[in-house]
Amino acid sequence: MNFNEFLSGRPANDYVFQKMDYNEQIGKAADLLQEADVVLIGAGAGLSTAAGLTYGGKRFTDNFQEYIDKYGSMYMTDMYSAGFFPFPTGEAKWGYWAKHSYINRIEPEGLPVYKAVYKLVEHKEHFVLTTNVDHQFEKSGFEEDNIFATQGDYGLIQCAKGCHQKTYDAIESFKQMVPATKDCKIPSHMVPKCPVCGGVMVMNLRCDQYFVEDEHWHEQDEKFGAFLTDNMDKKMVLFELGVGFNTPTIIRFPFENLLREHENISLIRLNLNEAVVPESFENRAIGINEDIGKVLSDIYVNIEKGK
Numbered sequence: 001m002n003f004n005e006f007l008s009g010r011p012a013n014d015y016v017f018q019k020m021d022y023n024e025q026i027g028k029a030a031d032l033l034q035e036a037d038v039v040l041i042g043a044g045a046g047l048s049t050a051a052g053l054t055y056g057g058k059r060f061t062d063n064f065q066e067y068i069d070k071y072g073s074m075y076m077t078d079m080y081s082a083g084f085f086p087f088p089t090g091e092a093k094w095g096y097w098a099k100h101s102y103i104n105r106i107e108p109e110g111l112p113v114y115k116a117v118y119k120l121v122e123h124k125e126h127f128v129l130t131t132n133v134d135h136q137f138e139k140s141g142f143e144e145d146n147i148f149a150t151q152g153d154y155g156l157i158q159c160a161k162g163c164h165q166k167t168y169d170a171i172e173s174f175k176q177m178v179p180a181t182k183d184c185k186i187p188s189h190m191v192p193k194c195p196v197c198g199g200v201m202v203m204n205l206r207c208d209q210y211f212v213e214d215e216h217w218h219e220q221d222e223k224f225g226a227f228l229t230d231n232m233d234k235k236m237v238l239f240e241l242g243v244g245f246n247t248p249t250i251i252r253f254p255f256e257n258l259l260r261e262h263e264n265i266s267l268i269r270l271n272l273n274e275a276v277v278p279e280s281f282e283n284r285a286i287g288i289n290e291d292i293g294k295v296l297s298d299i300y301v302n303i304e305k306g307k
């Protein structure tokens, strides 16, 4: 199985918020993790939000007030919408993105919530499938070999037209751009150009058909496929963290599909607001609708108590 084959599934028609008591849910999740042979983590935006990398509110205004004043608070409502702003020039575009990358990808160390995930699976065979592009798994103890970040990386750039299937590490450039930024713009000589066609460069983020899946992306796609194939008959737990309904086709629906097709697979779904699970999965699925950081630490405490 590869990533494309994995991407199947549909919304369930029997989603429910489980009526189980919170402590009972924690106990069940702890048991499932303990008894698992292997754990496949599926992580979405909600995990990074829970970890503190929030895109709106004070964290946005603290870092981007100058940009909000310049481009208008109507467009600059948070870091998500700001990323879609049609910056008029390359100088302005990288003036924004260098800073965005700096505060979300370059500067933060491994955050406690991510480290808590690692502590729960470090002694089990595991693999991470994530739509997050902030590199937090790598920084929190996970082996790069065990991570498949399907949607890109805030540390990489690519040709806007994808004229060749290669990405470029931009971290050192971003570190120089940030202090050189004036009036929300970087100096012209710092604007990156495609080394092959001489055209415009963009962040390596999946937002159109030109997204570059580089060599590393394909290697990880293969490792992900091998992990699934090798472990399909084992006691596998899908540990889904912060995957909402924005892009449910990448992790949520395929995970549910795996449960439908394999009785040996179970699901732990942690989500602050959207932890509904299909009722038909009965006791093979657990959906905990609470702050993810709190839940992770409660599961850990429960496991330690049982030892």
Ligand SMILES: [Zn+2]
Residues within 6 Å of the ligand: 159, 160, 161, 162, 163, 164, 194, 195, 196, 197, 198, 199
């Ligand atoms: Zn090019």
